[in-house]
Amino acid sequence: MGAAGAAGIAVAGGAALTGCGSGAGTGGGAAASEKVKLPTFVAAKVPKPDLPGNEQGLDAGYLRYPKNLVPEKGEKPGDGKPISVLTETFTTMPPAMNRNAHWQELNKRVGSEINMTIVNGLGEESVYRSKFNALIAGGDLPDLMWFPPNQGLKNVPQLLEAKFHDLTPYLSGDAVKEYPNLANIPPYAWKTAVVNGRIAGYAVPYGRMGQVYVANEDFWKPVGGLEFDSAQDFFDKAKDLLDTKRRKWVLEPAYANHVLQFAMWHGIHNGWAEQDGKLTYMYETDAYLAGLEFAVKCEKAGLFYPDPNLRTTLEKLGGGFLGVHVQSFPGFLNDANMYDWPMKTIVPFAAEKGMDPSWLLGYGSVGYTAISKNVPKKRIKTLLKVLDYMSAPMGTETRLFLNNGIEGTHWERNKEGDVILTKKGNAEALTTRQPIDFFGNAPQSLYLPGKADLTRSIHATEVELLKLGKANAATGHFSDTDASKGASALTELQDGIKDIVSGRKPISSYRKEMLPKWRRQAGDKIRREYERAIEKGK
Template identity: 75%
Template sequence: MPSRNLDRRGFLGAAGAAGLTVAGGGLLTACGDGGAQAGGAEASAKVKLPTYVPAKVPAPDLAGNAQGLDPAYLRYPKDLVKSVTKAPGDGRAITCLTETFTTPAPAMNRNAYWQELNKRLGSELRLTIVNGLGADSVYREKFNATIAGGDLPDLMWFPPNQGLKNVPDLLRAKFHDLTPYLSGDAVKKYPNLANIPEYAWKTAVINGRIWGYAVPYGRMGQVYVANEDFWKPVGGTDFDSAQDFFDKAKDLLDTKRKKYVLEPAYVNHAQQFAYWHGAPNGWRLDGGRLTHSFETDEFLAGIEFALKCQKAQLFWPDPNLTTTLEKMEGGFLGMHVQSFPGFINDSTMYDWPEKVVVPFAAAPGITPTWAYGYGSVGFTAINNNVPKSRIPTLLKVLDYLSAPMGTEERLFLDNGIEGTHHTRAKSGDVMLTKKGNAEVLTTKQAITFFGNAPESLYLPDKPDVTRSIHASQTELMKLARVDPTIGFFSDTFAQKGASAKDEVNTAVKDIIAGRKPLSFFQKEVLPKWRRTAGDAMRHEYEQAITKGTK
């Protein structure tokens, strides 16, 4: 199987970042003073996003688009093109701080894939790889320690969701402003970077400047994934209302045989139920006024429906279940929540009939919604101790790592050396060998965080599954909503947003588990969220949006 997807379930499926927003005409509007006071909205500046130029690669069997629909290949494409004509490196080592969530890669001197990559790059790629399994704070701690120590690598990955603080000040002090190299048509010097969609580049822009290379990722957010066989006795996974879903789920519940309907991730389910009721993606903007999803009747309805499901015993009884996929595969669970890239990854590994359940109206007259992810896992910045004369070289290396599906470079990046790391079937499909799984999958994941291509769909020897996934994306995009604050910077969000959200999620979990009454949410949880972070975030975002759209 190819190594395009990340192993940690759900990681960054709905990742967020502080950047800017499109204001029309390809211009990205940023709010901030651009001086010593970082992250404010005292001034407005505009920067032109990198020009989007789709890569010239073999046509996919099912077309994608610049809004986030992934191109799909039912078989591995033939007649691959060469997107990089010569090794981009300059013979000098390139250092980078990055992360992984899988088994550590074999060391470079015992890793044929890594060694071959160095040859093809023309520079030795020296990676400091942080294994983030267990806690997102692991990478943040290493990142902060590296900054404090002062010995920064050439390339440094900035994750979008791990609570890094004072990012605008840090960027100005320690990293190169890449606006002159990437803004507008300047990016055309790096064709694979120009192939990255605009929505991904927003994560790399703060206070009117492009501070890094945007690492592309699938734009699809979290989804409900069902085992179709589980639902066959009640006619499948088509539901005409929340009550219809509930009634069918109750029919399938069999506690004696330990067959439950929902995994015990209460908060994830409440969010999906809220989409059935029409909840916004993060914030809703109406007449210049922002309302957070937490403050809406739709979100409360999602909690209430989840509580109803819990009282009916639809959730797996052990809240610490660690074998969700195994229970799904065995037919002991009917549905779970997954990031879309994680769902694709699972689809390559498992043979049980997975299906995305597209949000439906909870009741007649309701318009369901669904949330886009951010389409990026953050950005890679260049240490300002790197001479400016070397910036184009590093961007060319990132251009190589961004080679899309249909190129010779992507075949190697995802699958290593033919005969060593992968084999080709008569159909043309590419399959990793044991050595490929040991070297390519582990090494490539660490690389994927700081340099990658826009997502494409290809599941070896599973054309029907690929077709089904593409169809699901098409339907989801009809309902998709973009958070209007994406791309605007809020100091409060950076400092307190994650912890305040965690408190809300903990309370939601307590309510659904029956430890707190439903009234606890509106009487105590919501007012506290507003006091600690919500109202300040709203004010900062509203100021930024007002100034940024003038």
């Protein structure tokens, strides 16, 4: 992301955390919720946004960087002692502390030296899991450890019980009001940090928007734009736009992603759905099968780009040689900020008249940060105050600093008042804020410098998406099998889906072979574990 990406394009309050999935359609994997009172929600007192947000997941929007920022308090949250942290990044590693003015200034403002051990998960998420497990095995745990939502950590409830503090007394109900920025984190995010009836960590807030269908509006203008009244209407218009002689295709070759989007048109539920105590996974539904059948239809019509290893999706979309692709919502915001071609999200519509389309909500958090029992109990409140500092929302001087560093060194204001990163800001602030944001962040907001109309459009789209939003019934519950085997079993199932869409296997093999294998490998055991967890929490 270049200089235009300064001030946080409002992804999770700052950096675009695209390395971790949004959580839409996954098993929840990070938590197990029982009877516990979630932290009381108290909206932060900040300058009124241009576009309102809410605690259900609608992001507040800013057409310009807000003025009259809430000033940073004189008192420092730290206690002068170093604070060790395990976190991750999915972009360029930041310069080391002794060569990083942003990091050094952070230490001064916090009042404690933040010693981050940063794992670069770019390309292979298991690197973080390996480092995490090595620290656990060695016993010399850092003060703060980030628990990701989707990287296969095992025996999490037992690990938390043995090695980490129970934060329930400090954060449950009105107790959280001692930390105003933590109280500003929505309840749906806190739910993901509850394990076995206790608040296991600080829920790192993240946008609730899941994956979206992103199109180049100009590509679709010859057929009347991005309005569709049925799946067949979409198909017919896509066929009209297909022009292989001019090397124009409609769909990127990410088959499994498209199948899920098509299934939303048929009203698929998100992840696990519960009825009378029994759970059904979304891949087991008629809606998913209908999405798969439609994808096969699209492939037979030649709508998918022919090279499954396409690496230039955004370039082809921007050039008018591709019509639509699937992206995480934070990734979409990042792309919308970087590129100038007209990208817009297609809101799910009914596949057929009378159907109710759906859209899959994300976790609303990017995991949680737990406090090691190596930390004396008397220091827990200090660390929570530090996390409260890291959670300062948009509209505060603290968030301006956390996202962008030092004025004059890392960023400057243009004549419109937008915050623009300098070369040093891109080298230091941009790279440093992502590992910070993974262990402590603010709720997502919308701000794209110099793109007020696009910000309005995205906010309006969020309003429509949330009307269709479906949450995963398993979010806030823990399955050890999901954590250890869920991802690999699902990957194998999705590989089979690719074989079906590409024509290498018949559709009949999905329910005859692939689903039964997934159930044997992991699905049925995951189902039982989640059902027991849900029943226990009632």
